[in-house]
Amino acid sequence: MIKFILNNKEVSTAMPPGTPVLDFVRYNQYLTGTKIGCREGDCGACTVLVGDLSTGELRYRTATSCLMPLGNAQGKHIVTIEGINMVELNPIQQAMADESATQCGFCTPGFVVSMAGFCLSKKAPTSQNAIAAVDGNICRCTGYKSIERAATRVAHLLEKRKTEEPVKFAANQAILPAYFTTIQERLQALSSSLNGELTNASPHAQRVGGGTDVYVQKHDEIKDASIRFLFDNTDLKGIRQDGNDCVIGPATTVTDLIESPLIQQYFPDFKHYTTLVSSTPIRNMATIGGNFINASPIGDFTIFFLALDATLTFSDGNLSRELPLRNLYQGYKMLDKRPEEYLEQIRFSLPAQNTQFNFEKVSKRTHLDIASVNSAINITVEDDLITHVRISAGGVAAIPKQLTKTAEFLTGKLLSEELIQKAISIAQTEIAPISDARGTEAYKRLLLGQLIKAHFIKLFPALEVEQLLKT
Known part of the structure; x- marks a missing residue:
């Protein structure tokens, strides 16, 4: 029983615990303000708020209910548009009305719920x-300028909050209903009555983390x-x-990484990188381990x-083994992983003082889109000498690719424009892109070369590479 x-x-x-929360609220609870749009987590028409006590205090995050299984709602507070x-009209809804930020109205509940989540953050x-x-x-x-004006008005509602707890402030200022102030105590009472993890799954059950990809691929199959x-x-x-390593649990979400002081310390541009990846509700749900096991080449x-x-x-529940991520992928969607195994831990060495990192991505849309080609670099340079480098690329092979030959070539050499051009030529021998909806083979080869150049231009602005992007 899910409560x-x-x-x-x-x-x-x-x-069935695999039932999407969207279907439960609409067809079981008849709360039809939450809309069915794309069923892929892209449009936000089905946005709900998810409140939980996992951090020791009540915290709300947005989620796309079309991709959220009922099992992941266990012991939480789920808020639909009817719940606010x-x-x-509450002040968020009033701001939307005053700024003429709604036309057909189909998307409006999602926008209002997302702004309510902002008020609770x-x-x-x-x-x-x-x-x-x-x-x-x-x-x-509608057009976004009116929605942006409404969002700005909502931000003004919070200016006097100062250090007051967001849930209490929103309720006390009648931005949201007063019952929100009772939820933390009610969740604590509910939690004590639950048995923890849902245990009705068979030994060969499908493992599900955030569900952001599996529910797109296998919606009809996974729900039952x-x-x-x-x-x-x-x-x-x-x-x-x-020590010198960072250890991450595979059920850690992208938002968890964004909010981590450790990640912020060693990867100060991490939040910027993530603006290129999905959207806030998806980042709230998507797990890092799920991204690996999904085995998408991009x-x-x-x-x-x-x-x-x-x-x-x-x-496998008894024995553990370690495997470099670079060796996980054996072919398209093929993993060096037995069916009974699950991902237990992710570990990597934190960047040293002279080590720099960069991530680049090109897609048809800047935001909310999958990559045509993406790439990352981790490089250590001392007195212009490359002492260590790792380069990866997606969208250029059947698997996520670590460019080992390119890294070998760069290691031990002095940085120069000529060296980078030669490295790009070697990278071209390591990849085998195909033409598809995200671009032709030639386009993807060109993109990878440009992204490698972008890495060096970003990380080493003093290097005389101003002509790189023109060549």
């Missing part, structure tokens, strides 16, 4: 942050499947430093961690 708080009432259901309605009340909060919501008819849920498994969570974080030469630990 959680839906808006202001506790619900329990024996429906008040007797009259600890992010600074700036227009920039308010607008970023709706980056997972698409409007097809036997599932072992990993998303809330505390043993598979966390980001910590172990998986953004697979490419990121290939450049860091990450090592994976797999377990």
